[in-house]
Amino acid sequence: MAMAQAGPTRAQDNQTMPGDASVWTTAADRRFEPGTAIRWREARGSSADAIVLDPSRKFQEILGFGAAFTDASCYVLHNLRAAARAEVLSDLLHPSKLGLSVFRICIGSSDYATKAYSFDEGESDSELARFSIDHDREHILPVLREARAVNPNLFLLASPWSPPGWMKANGSMLGGSMRKSNFAPYAQYFVRFLKAYAEAGVPVQAVTVQNEVDTDQDGRMPACLWGQEYEMEFVAKHLGPQFAAAQIGTQIWILDHNYNLWGRALEELDDPAVSRYVDGVAWHGYAGHPSAMARVHDAHPDKHAYWTEGGPDIGDARYQTDWSHWGAEFADILRNWARCIIGWNIVLDEAGKPNIGPFHCGGTITVHSKTGEITRSGQYWALSHYSRAIRRGARRIESSGLVSSVSHVAAVNPDGSYAAVLTNAGAERRVTVRLSEKEAEVRLPSDSITTLRWR
Numbered sequence: 001m002a003m004a005q006a007g008p009t010r011a012q013d014n015q016t017m018p019g020d021a022s023v024w025t026t027a028a029d030r031r032f033e034p035g036t037a038i039r040w041r042e043a044r045g046s047s048a049d050a051i052v053l054d055p056s057r058k059f060q061e062i063l064g065f066g067a068a069f070t071d072a073s074c075y076v077l078h079n080l081r082a083a084a085r086a087e088v089l090s091d092l093l094h095p096s097k098l099g100l101s102v103f104r105i106c107i108g109s110s111d112y113a114t115k116a117y118s119f120d121e122g123e124s125d126s127e128l129a130r131f132s133i134d135h136d137r138e139h140i141l142p143v144l145r146e147a148r149a150v151n152p153n154l155f156l157l158a159s160p161w162s163p164p165g166w167m168k169a170n171g172s173m174l175g176g177s178m179r180k181s182n183f184a185p186y187a188q189y190f191v192r193f194l195k196a197y198a199e200a201g202v203p204v205q206a207v208t209v210q211n212e213v214d215t216d217q218d219g220r221m222p223a224c225l226w227g228q229e230y231e232m233e234f235v236a237k238h239l240g241p242q243f244a245a246a247q248i249g250t251q252i253w254i255l256d257h258n259y260n261l262w263g264r265a266l267e268e269l270d271d272p273a274v275s276r277y278v279d280g281v282a283w284h285g286y287a288g289h290p291s292a293m294a295r296v297h298d299a300h301p302d303k304h305a306y307w308t309e310g311g312p313d314i315g316d317a318r319y320q321t322d323w324s325h326w327g328a329e330f331a332d333i334l335r336n337w338a339r340c341i342i343g344w345n346i347v348l349d350e351a352g353k354p355n356i357g358p359f360h361c362g363g364t365i366t367v368h369s370k371t372g373e374i375t376r377s378g379q380y381w382a383l384s385h386y387s388r389a390i391r392r393g394a395r396r397i398e399s400s401g402l403v404s405s406v407s408h409v410a411a412v413n414p415d416g417s418y419a420a421v422l423t424n425a426g427a428e429r430r431v432t433v434r435l436s437e438k439e440a441e442v443r444l445p446s447d448s449i450t451t452l453r454w455r
Contacts, residue, residue, distance in 0.1 A: 397418075429444055
């Protein structure tokens with residue numbers, strides 16, 4: 001996999017007139033609806049009030065977009081009729097459709113699960129004699145295999161919400177903290193998980209040490225506290241070396257928590273013993289600002305940023321229509337060096353279940369438990385504008401210009417096509433997009449996302 005660049009790069013670009021730009025828009029009365037192609041013209045006047053694209057300034061390589069195949073999501077999907085499940089997975093994953101390709105799975109249960117479980121629950125078992133992924137064979141692994149058949153380029157990140165209870169100070173998967181004395185068997189637990197999943201036909205490309213390292217959620221759900229020095233020692237002396245010894249090529253990402261913990265990420269990467277095993281940092285967007293990712297990138301340009309969790313609230317009145325919220329957030333995430341955007345549960349039912357925890361998230365899509373009716377969230381429509389237009393291997397390019405209420409991001413794809421995603425959170429307006437000495441005028445409806453694609 002190609003490394004993200006240490007900083008923006010410049011290249012000589014042929015400044016011939018670009019081809020007409022295809023247009024898709026999501027707004028009040030339409031959903032990713034194609035519009036009339038936009039023609040470029042010779043630029044007129046000042047670029048001061050325009051969105052200016054500069055393809056010679058290239059930034060990170062994009063891995064892709066997706067969400068989480070939690071135990072809950074896989075349960076809902078598995079319970080669909082085969083034809084209905086195939087239709088849903090095709091819509092979400094097929095490269096000719098939404099094309100989602102980067103997904104998070106759980107090592108054991110999260111709060112979105114049918115029950116709390118690990119792969120080795122019970123009394124202390126340092127030899128992992130009880131280790132088994134049998135729970136996942138019922139509905140998780142079959143759904144993941146079917147998903148990979150739809151999109152063979154699936155990239156999977158696996159994260160634990162809790163180690164087995166016997167490894168922790170409180171003896172339970174619910175809350176509590178990790179015991180250092182169990183670092184060695186826990187590293188072997190990761191190795192066993194990765195080998196078992198690979199043998200089951202579901203290879204995993206990356207892991208994080210712990211979902212949300214600095215909260216135990218008051219013991220209300222599977223969770224675990226990991227102090228900074230604990231994560232550092234675990235990676236440097238156990239997980240990294242055991243992966244190397246077992247010839248495991250899976251990447252290790254640290255933190256897997258909010259932007260406001262950027263100082264912790266910096267200090268962990270400052271330690272060469274940790275850094276040698278770490279590919280990058282996983283980030284959540286619940287606290288702090290996306291600029292934290294750029295701050296860490298600037299200090300460690302050889303490490304990648306990955307955005308790994310954020311989802312809609314099933315109780316929010318705008319669950320189906322908050323696309324401009326997500327469109328603006330995704331633009332900010334990509335503009336601060338993230339290589340991927342992974343939402344939370346890909347599918348849940350109309351009550352945001354199955355759920356054994358205290359939070360009320362919704363799925364990227366909802367499948368009604370009685371009727372099978374599918375409802376698409378605002379996040380789904382935002383992902384449509386990004387994932388359909390910006391493909392794996394794309395490079396983000398410079399887009400600049402302060403236009404009131406409009407967020408923007410642009411990229412060049414491996415096939416040479418360009419894409420720009422414009423989110424307008426305000427009233428209807430027209431904006432000028434400038435490319436070298438050419439420009440195009442784009443109408444942005446109120447509360448909308450508009451994608452342009454051209455060659």
